[in-house]
Amino acid sequence: MDLMPWIYGLFGLVIGSFLNVCIYRIPRGESIVFPSSHCPQCGARIRPCDNVPVLSYLWLRGRCRSCKESISPQYPVVEFLSGAAYFSCAVQWGATPPSLVNALFLSVIIALVFIDYQHQILPNCLTIWGAGAGIILSHFQSKDLFLDPITLAIASLFPPDWPEWVLSWTRSAFGALVGGGILFLVAWLYKLVRKHQGMGMGDIKMMAMVGAFLGWRFALLTIFAGSFVGSLAGIFLILFKGRSLQSKLAFGTFLGLGAWLMLFFGPAFISWYAALINWFASIR
Numbered sequence: 001m002d003l004m005p006w007i008y009g010l011f012g013l014v015i016g017s018f019l020n021v022c023i024y025r026i027p028r029g030e031s032i033v034f035p036s037s038h039c040p041q042c043g044a045r046i047r048p049c050d051n052v053p054v055l056s057y058l059w060l061r062g063r064c065r066s067c068k069e070s071i072s073p074q075y076p077v078v079e080f081l082s083g084a085a086y087f088s089c090a091v092q093w094g095a096t097p098p099s100l101v102n103a104l105f106l107s108v109i110i111a112l113v114f115i116d117y118q119h120q121i122l123p124n125c126l127t128i129w130g131a132g133a134g135i136i137l138s139h140f141q142s143k144d145l146f147l148d149p150i151t152l153a154i155a156s157l158f159p160p161d162w163p164e165w166v167l168s169w170t171r172s173a174f175g176a177l178v179g180g181g182i183l184f185l186v187a188w189l190y191k192l193v194r195k196h197q198g199m200g201m202g203d204i205k206m207m208a209m210v211g212a213f214l215g216w217r218f219a220l221l222t223i224f225a226g227s228f229v230g231s232l233a234g235i236f237l238i239l240f241k242g243r244s245l246q247s248k249l250a251f252g253t254f255l256g257l258g259a260w261l262m263l264f265f266g267p268a269f270i271s272w273y274a275a276l277i278n279w280f281a282s283i284r
Contacts, residue, residue: 004090004094004095005087005090005091006087007090008086008087008089008090008099008103009083009084009086009087009090010083011086012082012083012084012085012086012087012103013053013054013079013080013082013083014053015082015086015103015107016053016078016079016080016081016082016083016110017051017053017075017079018032019078019079019082019107019110019111020074020075020078020079021037022111022126023074023078023111023114023115023118024040026111026115026123026125026126027115027118027119027121027123037051039064039066039067039069041064041067041069042064042066042067042069044064044065044066044067047065050065053076053079053083054076054079054080054083057071057073057075057076058076074114078110078114081110082106082107082110085103085106085107085110085260086103086106088264089102089103089106092264093142097140097141098140098141098142100140101137101140101141101213102141102142102213102263104133104137105130105134105213105214105259105263106260106263108126108130108133108209109256109259109260110256111126112126112127112206112252112256113252113253113256113257116202116250116251116252116253116256117250117253120200120248120250121200121202122200122202122203122205122206122252123202124202124205126209127202127205127206127208127209128205128208128209130206130209130212130213131176131180131205131208131209131211131212132212133212134172134176134209134211134212134213135169135172135173135176135212136169137213138168138169138171138172138212138213139164139165139168139169141168141172141213144267145214145215145217145218145266145267146171146175146215148215148216148217150216151171151174151175151215151216154170154171154174155167155170155171158170171215172211172212172213172215173212174211174216175211175212175213175214175215175216175219176208176209176211176212177208177211177216178211178216178219178220179207179208179209179210179211179212179216179219179220179222179223180204180205180207180208180211182207182219182220182223183199183203183204183207183223184204186199187199187203187204199251202252203251203252203255206252206255206256207219207222207223207255210222210255210259214259214262214263214266217266217270218259218262218263218266221258221262221266221269221270222255222258222259222261222262223255223258224258225254225257225258225261225262226251226254226255226256226257226258226259227254229254229257229258230249230251230254233249233254234249237249
């Protein structure tokens, strides 16, 4: 039995506890370091035994030990998702640099999804810095994400004796440019036609980050997947919750889901789609 994914998963649970701190404090402009973890209701310091990911929530039955106020179920959900993300990365890439790079990527995605869902903002300290991290760490990313004709053509423009990290940074920067640029173009056209803002800059910056980590192809597929799921959610809210077409949705939440799906299933989807196109071409 391979223990590595489980070790990754346990580490991911701990990271999830930190992500909860980020999700709560960053939108409020608070430090994510000081003070130490405390109950947001009564301010009581959380004991180490009450800060065990997922298990403490179950042990305390979802209530603060001091004031007995309810603890949001978001906390164990974020911890579980983070553990699942790290576990999945270890299964997919093993004990390799891409596993750690993509675990970091998913950590930022989880934080952005929950912040956007609650506050409808996507903080620059996560999106812009995340895009920068994606470019810098691209040398350690799985090269399978960048094996497409356009990216390979860009790489061929460089002299063969140039360092590999220069090519990696270029591929990643191109992905960030396409990911953020396409969404910027959509937002600009929407404002031009409808005469009002339809999309925030946070979504654009988030897609630049996705493109930096995953490349331009999967950034575009992330936009497609996020738009599709968001449309389904919008239809559900209109039909069953009495919302209107003008109701705002946290688009970053759906983009985050799309990015997660593309990270693990994007290459398989492209292979399936290419095979489908070839099949249709063969029966003509």
